[in-house]
Amino acid sequence: MITEQRSKYLSDSVQSIQPSGIRRFFDLASSMENVISLGVGEPDFVTPWNVIEASYHSLEQGYTAYTANAGLFELRKEISRYMRRRFGVTYNAENEMVVTVGASQAIDIALRAVVNPGEEVIVVEPSFVSYAPTVTLAGGVPVPVHTYSQNEFKLQPEHIEEAVTEKTKAILLCSPNNPTGTVLSKADLLKIAEVVEKHDLLVISDEIYAELTYDEPYTSFPSVGNMRERTILISGFSKAFAMTGWRLGFACGPKDIQQAMLKIHQYTMMCAPTMAQHAALEALVNGQKDVIRMKESYRQRRSLVTHALEEMGLSCHTPGGAFYVFPSIKSTGLSSEEFAEQLLMKEQVAVVPGSVFGESGEGHIRCSYATSISKLEEAMKRIKRFIENME
Ligand code: PLP
Numbered sequence: 001m002i003t004e005q006r007s008k009y010l011s012d013s014v015q016s017i018q019p020s021g022i023r024r025f026f027d028l029a030s031s032m033e034n035v036i037s038l039g040v041g042e043p044d045f046v047t048p049w050n051v052i053e054a055s056y057h058s059l060e061q062g063y064t065a066y067t068a069n070a071g072l073f074e075l076r077k078e079i080s081r082y083m084r085r086r087f088g089v090t091y092n093a094e095n096e097m098v099v100t101v102g103a104s105q106a107i108d109i110a111l112r113a114v115v116n117p118g119e120e121v122i123v124v125e126p127s128f129v130s131y132a133p134t135v136t137l138a139g140g141v142p143v144p145v146h147t148y149s150q151n152e153f154k155l156q157p158e159h160i161e162e163a164v165t166e167k168t169k170a171i172l173l174c175s176p177n178n179p180t181g182t183v184l185s186k187a188d189l190l191k192i193a194e195v196v197e198k199h200d201l202l203v204i205s206d207e208i209y210a211e212l213t214y215d216e217p218y219t220s221f222p223s224v225g226n227m228r229e230r231t232i233l234i235s236g237f238s239k240a241f242a243m244t245g246w247r248l249g250f251a252c253g254p255k256d257i258q259q260a261m262l263k264i265h266q267y268t269m270m271c272a273p274t275m276a277q278h279a280a281l282e283a284l285v286n287g288q289k290d291v292i293r294m295k296e297s298y299r300q301r302r303s304l305v306t307h308a309l310e311e312m313g314l315s316c317h318t319p320g321g322a323f324y325v326f327p328s329i330k331s332t333g334l335s336s337e338e339f340a341e342q343l344l345m346k347e348q349v350a351v352v353p354g355s356v357f358g359e360s361g362e363g364h365i366r367c368s369y370a371t372s373i374s375k376l377e378e379a380m381k382r383i384k385r386f387i388e389n390m391e
Helices: 002-009 012-016 021-030 049-060 073-087 102-114 131-137 157-163 186-198 255-268 274-286 288-311 336-347 373-390
Strands: 097-100 120-125 141-146 168-174 202-206 231-236 249-252 365-368
Touching: 012 131, 021 336, 049 274, 073 097, 073 249, 073 274, 097 102, 097 255, 102 131, 102 168, 102 202, 102 231, 102 249, 102 255, 120 131, 131 141, 131 168, 141 157, 157 186, 168 186, 249 255, 288 373, 336 365, 336 373
Parallel strands: 120 141, 120 168, 168 202, 202 231
Antiparallel strands: 097 249, 231 249
């Protein structure tokens, strides 16, 4: 009765999306004791002290008002320098950038700025859980393109070709990828760029894990071919700078698109939090050594986890970036949901079923290794025991 009454008032789009599968699972885990969580997608480090202090100073100096809608000009200039220095992409701080409330808001306003009702957006799956629902809320139609473990979950250009229709507007790309950790090389990106150009598409390139690559130098999508004019680059401070709770991200791209995104941001958000913007400025100016320190720690943990999983027979490619491994659990005969649920109940280890990241994630689980070595070692012992007891 209540549901019927409510649904009368709710929009079709909000009713067509489901709450995040990750949250549902972690509500269950949080009600249990002695759980080791490999579930959360965030650094276990506290934000470096100098960054925290910069926000204190911001408040002490009385910066308690709104900033410019697009963000503090000083911060935008520093983002511009940072992107050129680290990734070889150049954006004008005056009009080719918007500072947002996390990368999440940047993705939302990017989609709302470019998608007309009914237009299709290709979502490369397995994908970050918010992409498809955000496309739907923007009035678009998410079209999944699957990637496969036999190609280390790398997007194959011919699969984009197969998915393109006259309604396709854009592709949502994510490298390094959440949940697979896969990094697309320059050669991979050039092949994707050819298809993008051929079909006159836009690319929303989520590069929030760009600092966290372990094997090869990172290539940013707008730096290849003619892609700068077709790309909305999304990034932020959450992952590399251990700042998830500060809610600070940014988008860069061609002026006309950024100015359109700014209109939405202006009317719906005003600006990102002022003290968080001052903290982010400090992170960019003095934070690179901490990024390297945290990354080296993730690299060590990646090695521990991939070796342990391989040894217990859960095959998994070595992910080139982010802080996730995405092993196959097909050999156990369980679905990813069954595996995650039974592992949680029997051994109190929380992982995320691959199916929450799209159909092509089925048969896998996502384990985040952004947790301490001692917890990772204990979790690996428990998973091993869980599998042995199954046999
Ligand atoms: N993009 C990807 C691929 C993510 O994994 C996440 C967070 O998990 C986000 C965006 C959201 O980042 P933010 O905290 O900056 O909103």
